[in-house]
Amino acid sequence: MGSTECTMIFSQKRAETRSYKNLMSHQLKNIKFKGHLRFKETNGKYVFLSDGDKHPDEMDKLKQFFRKHHGLYKFLKYVISPLYFDNFLNKFIENNVEGKEGCYINLGSGSLSIGENIINVDISDYNNVHVVCDVSDLPFVDSSVDVVFILSVLEHIAEPSKTVKEIYRVLKPGGLVYCEFPFVVGFHAAPYDFNRMTDVGAKELFRQFNSVDVRVGSGPTSALLWIAQEWVAIVLSLGNRYLYRFWLLTVMCLTFPVKYLDVLFNFFPAAKNIAATFVLVGRK
Ligand SMILES: C[S@@+](CC[C@H](N)C(=O)[O-])C[C@H]1O[C@@H](n2cnc3c(N)ncnc32)[C@H](O)[C@@H]1O
Numbered sequence: 001m002g003s004t005e006c007t008m009i010f011s012q013k014r015a016e017t018r019s020y021k022n023l024m025s026h027q028l029k030n031i032k033f034k035g036h037l038r039f040k041e042t043n044g045k046y047v048f049l050s051d052g053d054k055h056p057d058e059m060d061k062l063k064q065f066f067r068k069h070h071g072l073y074k075f076l077k078y079v080i081s082p083l084y085f086d087n088f089l090n091k092f093i094e095n096n097v098e099g100k101e102g103c104y105i106n107l108g109s110g111s112l113s114i115g116e117n118i119i120n121v122d123i124s125d126y127n128n129v130h131v132v133c134d135v136s137d138l139p140f141v142d143s144s145v146d147v148v149f150i151l152s153v154l155e156h157i158a159e160p161s162k163t164v165k166e167i168y169r170v171l172k173p174g175g176l177v178y179c180e181f182p183f184v185v186g187f188h189a190a191p192y193d194f195n196r197m198t199d200v201g202a203k204e205l206f207r208q209f210n211s212v213d214v215r216v217g218s219g220p221t222s223a224l225l226w227i228a229q230e231w232v233a234i235v236l237s238l239g240n241r242y243l244y245r246f247w248l249l250t251v252m253c254l255t256f257p258v259k260y261l262d263v264l265f266n267f268f269p270a271a272k273n274i275a276a277t278f279v280l281v282g283r284k
Contacts, residue, residue, distance in 0.1 A: 028130060030103040031119055032141045039139070045125050048133035070111050070128065077112070080252055082225035083185075083218040083276055084262040089114070089151075092178055092281070102146035107135045107167070108153030110190075118149065123191075136162040140170045151180040152277075154197070156190050161205060168208050171284040177209070179280040184223035186230045199272055202280050209282035219262035222276035229255060 028046075033039075039048045078085055093115050097104050106112075109120035111128040121138075122129045133139050135150070136157060148167045154160045167177050181202060187193050197205070199214040206212045229251045237244035265271055272278070 028119060030101070031105070031131075032103075032144045033139050034141050037139050042132075043125060045129055046131050047125065048131065048139045049123070070113065073111060080256050082229055082252065082256060082259055083222045084259040084266075085218060086263070086266065088215075088217070088279060089178070089180075093118075096147055096176060100146075103144060104147045104149070105131075105140070105145055105170075106149040106151070107138075107163075108150060108156070112151075114149065114151075136166060138166045138170055142169050143172045143175075145170045146172060146175050148175070148177045149179075150177065152182065152190075154179065154181045155195055156192055158192070158194050160195065164205055164208075168284060173284055175284050177206070177280070177282045177284075179206075179282070180217055180277055181280070182277045184220075184274045185226050185276050197278075199275075199278050202278060206280060206282045209284055212280060212282045214278050214280045216266050216271045216275040217277035217279040218259075219266040219268075219271045219276065220274045221261040221265055222259050223274050225255060225258050226276060 033046075037048060039046050041047070077083075097115055097118065104115065104118040105121055106114055106118050107121050109122050109126075109129060110124075111120075111126040113120060113128050119131060120129045121131045121133060121135065123132065123134055125132050131139065135153065136159065148171060150163070150167065154163065157163050171177065179202070181197055183196055183198060185196075202214055203212050229248060232251050233244050233248035236247040262271075
C-alpha cells in the first residue's frame with residue numbers, strides 16, 4: 001500500500017463524527033504516513049505499536065493521573081517543578097507555527113498540548129495523543145514535516161542518535177527541530193531515564209543538520225534546586241519510599257519560587273556549566 005492509499009484510509013476515518021475525531025482530523029490533515037505500516041485505531045488514536053509494547057515505570061499511576069488532568073500537569077511542570085521555563089518556546093511557536101499551514105509534530109508529547117495544529121506523538125496513549133509510536137521509528141514519510149518539537153524526551157531514549165536520524169529523515173529541507181533536553185537534573189523515568197547531555201554533546205548529536213543553535217533553557221538555580229529538593233527528601237525519608245515522595249512534593253511546593261532567580265542567571269555565560277536544561281534549535 002502506498003502513502004496515498006494510507007492517507008485515504010485516514011480520510012475515510014475522518015468522516016466519523018465524534019468531535020474529538022473532528023479535532024484530530026483537522027490536525028492530521030497535513031501528515032503523511034508511510035504506506036506499508038500496520039496500525040489500528042484505539043480510542044480515537046492511531047496506534048503503530050503492538051499490544052505488548054507497554055512501558056510501565058514505578059511512578060506510572062501517579063503520572064497517568066497528572067497527565068489525565070492536563071491543567072494540573074501543566075501547573076506542576078511550569079509552576080511547582082524546580083525548573084524555570086522562559087518564554088522561548090511560546091515565541092518559537094508564534095514565529096514558526098501559529099497561523100501557518102504546515103505539518104507540525106510534538107514527539108514524546110505526553111498529554112501536553114503546545115498548539116492547536118500540532119500533532120501529539122507518544123509511546124503511551126495519554127489523553128491528547130494522536131499518534132502512538134516509538135520515536136525511534138516514526139511512521140511518517142521522508143521530508144514531510146515542517147517543524148518537530150521534542151521536549152524532555154531524548155534522555156528517555158536508549159539510543160537518541162536513532163531518534164535524531166528519524167527527525168532528520170521526516171523533516172522537509174529547511175525544516176526546524178526544537179529540542180529541550182536536561183543536563184544537571186536528577187533521575188526521572190518516563191518510562192526510563194538513560195542519559196544526560198552537555199551543549200557540545202547535543203551539537204555533536206545533531207551534526208547532520210545545516211545549522212544548530214543551543215542555549216540555556218532552565219539555568220543553574222533550577223539545577224541546584226532540583227538536587228537540593230532531592231537531597232532533603234532522601235534524608236527526611238528515613239529510607240521509606242512513601243515518605244520520600246511525601247517530602248519531595250512538600251519541599252517542591254515550599255521552595256519552587258527560588259527558581260525564578262534564573263530569570264537573571266540564565267544570561268550569565270557560565271550558566272551553561274551547570275544548566276538544568278538546554279534548548280536546541282536545528283535547521284535541516
Ligand atoms: C518527561 S515526559 C515529557 C512530556 C512532554 N514532552 C513535556 O515536555 O512535558 C517524556 C515523554 O516521552 C515519552 N516517551 C518516552 N520514550 C518514548 C519513545 N521511545 N517513543 C515515544 N515517546 C516516548 C513518554 O511517554 C513521556 O510522555
